[in-house]
Amino acid sequence: MSMEIDIPVTAAARRDMEANREEALDDDGLPRRTGTVWTASAHIITAVIGSGVLSLAWAMAQLGWAAGSVSLVLFSVITLYTSSLLADCYRTGDPCNGTRNYTYMAAVKSNLGGTKLWLCxxxxxxxxxxxxxxxTITASLSLAAIVKSNCYHWKGREADCSVPTSLFMVGFGMVQIFMSQLQNFHKLWWLSIVAALMSFCYSFIGVGLSAKSVISGEIGETSITGTVVGVDVTAAEKIWKSFQALGNIAFAYSYSLILIxxxxxxxxxxxxxxxxxxxxVGVAVTTVFYILCGCLGYVAFGNKAPGNMLTGFGFYEPFWLIDIANICIVVHLLGAYQVFSQPLFAVIELRIAQWFPNSNLLNHERPIVINNRLGFSVNGFRLAWRTGFVITSTTLAIIMPFFNEVLAFLGALGFWPLTVYFPIEMYIAQKGVARFSTEWVFLKCLSFVCFLISVIAACASIQGVIASLKHFSPFHTRF
Known part of the structure; x- marks a missing residue:
């Protein structure tokens, strides 16, 4: 038998309880945010340091000490400046009490709207x-590198250890087909932590191996201008690859999309x-790390630096450490693929649901229980659409498995519009910057220069893909 006792609550106690509840909420009614400058810095560093770091030694080799070092610093300065503009766009109106914009798209909608929202x-x-x-390309190259590093270790560096990357891409795609059906993927918070740890691990291994080569005196030939025309590359290749290198550096610094x-x-x-x-704090730490990685990698490899410092076999030993680094890359990209794909899944599915609200194909969920603690549900549309998405991305990766060219194109695609153009346009609109004022002219000129950089980097990457396709046959060419 149980007995319930009612304890009277005084008016003062009730007011205190209400005040405590209000203190636990922010001005938008959501649970009070607790982030600090240090947690935000950690998020930035985690977001920026990733697979882009693997191409920096190659980028330095194309540009040389002068242009390469300047480019690394210049891109960091531009990213830092435009990020500060974007930070002012988190709230619309008053910087302290204005309406919050929870996402990048929400900030563009509230500050610009119209056609610019669609373009964003x-x-x-x-x-x-x-x-x-x-x-998909990066993960498959790392899987192939694991096989090759063991082959070189046991059979010698002169052995034919080449392997087809297409099979690894198909395997990676099959895993992503399963992972893409996890409807509540965003709740797997631990996966982001694992991915962040993996990115730091392989990045530090790359820096460590480069430092070891430099300390031991096993260095390559470097120069102020990088690769030498007539020795390493032709005149046309020098120009195209230098522009490609700018795209690779831009990709390494891209994080503005998640700043809000x-x-x-x-x-x-x-x-x-x-x-x-x-x-x-975040950009400064990242820039120092990138300079270390790019410069040490360039010293270690010289003008012969591979496109990917951990899969290009500038390093052969210790083979087990190279294997660990590439395993970390694969684990990182297994989760990162979904982190970037899930927002796209959500947008498409929301649109289709708005168009066909009564469709059984969209609304009928079939539960699949693996055990008492693990299970998920599927429906026909999500299964077909997400599977089609993975198959399409995997097929394009198989057709164009070119690491540096694809990274350069992605860097060019995201740098000007997302890192520079929209932050500048939102800042001008929100602050009411006068047309043809000194600040307005400076911002517009900066945007135009960055637009040109993105265009030439994109053109160079496309030219690189076209040139590489002349010597490549899907499912036949071996890595």
Missing amino acids: GLSQYVNLFGVSIGY EIQDTLRSPAENKVMKRATV
Whole structure:
């Protein structure tokens, strides 16, 4: 037998309880955000350091000490500056009490709207689709590198250890078909932590192996201008690959797309000021790391630097450490593929659901229980659409498995519109920057210069793909 006792609550106690509940909420009624400059800095560093770091030694080799070092610093300065502009766009109106914009697209909608919102969506989702192709290529090259490194270790460096990458891409795609059906993928918070740890692990291994080569004196031939025309490359190749290198560096710095989401984790008030400080810390740490990676890698390999420092076999030993690094890359990209694909899945499925609200194909969920703790549900449309998406991205990766060219194209595709153009346009609109004023002219000139960089990097990457396709046959050419 149980007995319930009613304890009277005084008016004062009730007011205290209401006050405590209000204190637990932010101004938008959501649970109070607790992020600080240090947590935001950690998010930025985690978001920026990734597969782009693997191509920096190659980029330095194409540009040389002068242009390469300047480019690494210049891209970091531009990213830092435009990120500070974007931080001011988190709230519409008053910087402390204005309406919050929870996503990049929401910020563009509230500040620009109209055609620019449509262009932003197009840029964002084409970029997300491109990333799925790039990650499929990178993961398959790492899987192939694991097989090759063991082959070289046991059979010698002169042995024919080439392997077809197409089979690895098909295998990676099959895993992604299954993972794409996980409807609540965003709840797997631990996967982001694992992916972040993996990216740091393989990045530090790359830096460590480069430093070891430099310390031991096993270095390549470097120069102020990089690869030498007539020795390493032709005059035309020098120009195209130098522009490609700019795209690779731009890809390495791309994180503006998630800046607003990171800022939405910060405690009030004045989130923009805290975000600006976090951006300084995050970009500064990343730039130092990139300079170390690019410069040490360039010293270690010289003008013969491979496109991917961990799969191009500038390093052969210790083979087990190279295997660990490539396993980390694969694990990282297994989760990162879904992190970038799920927003695109959600947008398409939301649109289709709005067009056909009563469709059984969309609304009927069939539960699949694996065991008492693991299970998920599928429906016909999600199964067909997401599977088709993975098959398409995998097929394009098989047709164009060119690491540097694809990364350069993705860097060019995201750099100008998402890192530069929209932050500048939103800042001008929100702050009411006078037309033809000094600040307006400076911002427009910066945007135009970055537009030109993106265009030439995109053209160079397309030219590189076309040139590589002349010597490539899907399912036959071996890596």
